[in-house]
Amino acid sequence: xxxxxxxxxxxxxVGDKLPPLPVDVSATTVILGALxxxxxxxxxxxxDFAVNRxxxxxxFMNTPNLAAWFERYLTDWSGPRGxxxxxxxxxxxxxxxxxxxxxxxxxxxxxxxxxGCCWAEISVQVTVGDKSxxxxxxxxxxxxxxxxxxxxxxxDDWKP
Amino acid sequence: xxxxxxxxxxxPEEVKSWIGQxxxxxxxxxxxxxxxxxxxxxxxxxxxxxxxxxxxxxxxxDGITAPPTMLSAWFRPHYWAPGRTKEAQPLQVHFDLKxxxxxxxxxxxxxxxxxxxPVRPGDRLRxxxxxxxxxxxxxTKLGTGRFWVIEVQYLxxxxxxxxxxxxxxxxxxxxx
Numbered sequence: 604x605x606x607x608x609x610x611x612x613x614x615x616x617v618g619d620k621l622p623p624l625p626v627d628v629s630a631t632t633v634i635l636g637a638l639x640x641x642x643x644x645x646x647x648x649x650x651d652f653a654v655n656r657x658x659x660x661x662x663f664m665n666t667p668n669l670a671a672w673f674e675r676y677l678t679d680w681s682g683p684r685g686x687x688x689x690x691x692x693x694x695x696x697x698x699x700x701x702x703x704x705x706x707x708x709x710x711x712x713x714x715x716x717x718x719g720c721c722w723a724e725i726s727v728q729v730t731v732g733d734k735s736x737x738x739x740x741x742x743x744x745x746x747x748x749x750x751x752x753x754x755x756x757x758x759d760d761w762k763p
Numbered sequence: 764x765x766x767x768x769x770x771x772x773x774x775p776e777e778v779k780s781w782i783g784q785x786x787x788x789x790x791x792x793x794x795x796x797x798x799x800x801x802x803x804x805x806x807x808x809x810x811x812x813x814x815x816x817x818x819x820x821x822x823x824x825d826g827i828t829a830p831p832t833m834l835s836a837w838f839r840p841h842y843w844a845p846g847r848t849k850e851a852q853p854l855q856v857h858f859d860l861k862x863x864x865x866x867x868x869x870x871x872x873x874x875x876x877x878x879x880x881p882v883r884p885g886d887r888l889r890x891x892x893x894x895x896x897x898x899x900x901x902x903t904k905l906g907t908g909r910f911w912v913i914e915v916q917y918l919x920x921x922x923x924x925x926x927x928x929x930x931x932x933x934x935x936x937x938x939x
Contacts, residue, residue, distance in 0.1 A: 632806075639799070639806035641839035642853075657868060658905065658937055666871045666930075668806060670832040675809035683813045683823055687831050691875040754824045754881070763877050 608682030612713065612721035612745040621680045621708035621725065626672070628664065630700040636668030663697035673727055673739045676706045681723075684746045686753040688722065688763030692739035702731045711740075718760045721747045770900040778863055781894045787855050788891040791837045792844075795886040799836060800829050828881040834917055834926045837882070838890045856892045856913050857932050864897075866908045866934030873931035880923040887920045895929070908935030 626632070637647035642665045645652035653662045673692060678685050698704055712724035727739040742763065744753035804814050812819040813828060820827045829837075840851035852858045861869050882888070895912040915928045 635802075635806045639803045640833075640836045641799075643839075643842045657870075666874050667832070667835045670874065670876065671803055671807045671809070671830065674830055674832040675804075675807040675811070678809070678811045683811055683819055687878050689875070689877050690832070691873070693873045694871060752823060757880070761879070763879070 609684060609749065610680070610682050610745060611749070612715075612723065612747050615710055615713060615723055615745065617710055617713055619710040621676070621706075621710075621727075624676050624679070624706040626704050626706070628698055628700055628702045628704055630662065633662050633664050633668075633698075633700055636671070637665050640665060640667035640671070642667060659697055659699075661699040661701075663699050666694060669694070669698075669729075669737060672704075672706070673741065676708065676727060677725060677741055677743055680708070681743055681745060684752055684754065686744045686756075687741065688744055688761075689742040690739060691741075692727075692737055694737050696734060696736035698729070698731060698736055704736075705730050715747075716762050718756070718762055719747070720753060720756060720760065720762065721745050721751075768902045769898075770902075772900050774897055775863060778860065778894075778897060781856065781859070782896065783893065785891050785893055789838075789889065791888045791890070792840055795829055795837055795882055795884050795888065797827060797884045800827070800833070800884070803830055803833050803836065824881060826883060828883050831878040831881070831926065832876065834876065834878075834882070834928060835915070837888050838915075838917070854892065854913060854915070854930065856894050857911075857930070857934075860894070860897070860909075860911055860932075861934045864909060864934060866936060868906065868937060869908075869932050869934040870905065871930055871932050872910070873929075875929040877927045879925045879927075880919060882919070882925050886925075888925065889918050890915055901933075902938070903933065903935070905933070906935035906937040908933055 634648045646657045647665045653659050708725050708727040711726045715721050725741045729737045839853040893914045898910040910933050913930045917926045919925050
């Protein structure tokens with residue numbers, strides 16, 4: 604197996620900060636994200652529709668693609684053994700071409716469930732300038748030891 | 764959408780009847796496949812070796828899986844297909860609400876996803892939608908309309924739950 608990053612639950616403490624991730628958003632970012640999620644709605648590729656029908660200033664990122672960005676941010680930190688259990692996010696405002704969105708995260712809770720699975724709760728903020736258009740709370744399973752692997756958990760051993 | 768005002772108005776009986784009802788049980792239009800997995804990873808520059816390195820995937824996940832957040836992508840209909848006379852809509856309950864409530868515009872505000880059994884290339888997923896709630900009329904900076912919550916459950920060909928997604932939408936008419 605290729606050497607893969609390994610973050611253990613014991614390496615993490617409440618209050619730990621995840622490294623920030625700045626992303627320059629272009630029209631391509633928005634449109635590629637919409638197509639990758641099979642979202643054909645025009646407000647994600649048609650400026651005229653977005654401005655004159657939706658009343659927004661430009662095309663804007665779609666929700667499923669933002670979920671993919673959150674996942675990428677979280678697993679960049681956890682490495683491939685990190686297994687997402689749950690993710691909740693809110694769109695307060697849209698993200699447009701020309702924006703630089705910056706992901707930042709904080710570990711807010713650590714726990715081990717009754718099946719022995721170690722969980723980290725992460726609060727992720729996305730900022731654009733001085734605004735925070737969206738944030739996310741995620742629950743991600745981390746290995747307890749080098750020979751533990753949350754992906755092997757099945758049925759009642761997986762309680763996301 | 765932080766400043767809102769609320770007006771209590773009765774929901775149409777048809778919409779009330781949808782709340783809690785399992786609707787639009789349907790299979791996805793195609794099998795889970797790796798091309799879309801690459802496209803999804805490329806769209807967010809996700810270098811997780813689970814999706815690029817088969818040796819890592821074999822060891823950690825018993826083979827290639829799809830990024831969990833791709834769930835909704837698998838059930839979105841083709842933009843066009845032979846014999847289709849009108850555009851098929853994903854999350855049809857959302858569009859039913861827009862039409863029945865006379866709210867021409869809509870945005871999604873909240874999204875919660877719970878991930879179950881991993882999704883793999885070759886899987887045939889099925890979904891259904893359940894309307895959980897519809898709010899009173901509210902006025903936000905976008906316009907006047909209603910918030911609603913729709914839950915989508917996803918199962919694989921082995922009847923295993925691969926995920927549950929909950930969407931909060933706001934359907935509205937733009938303020939004059």
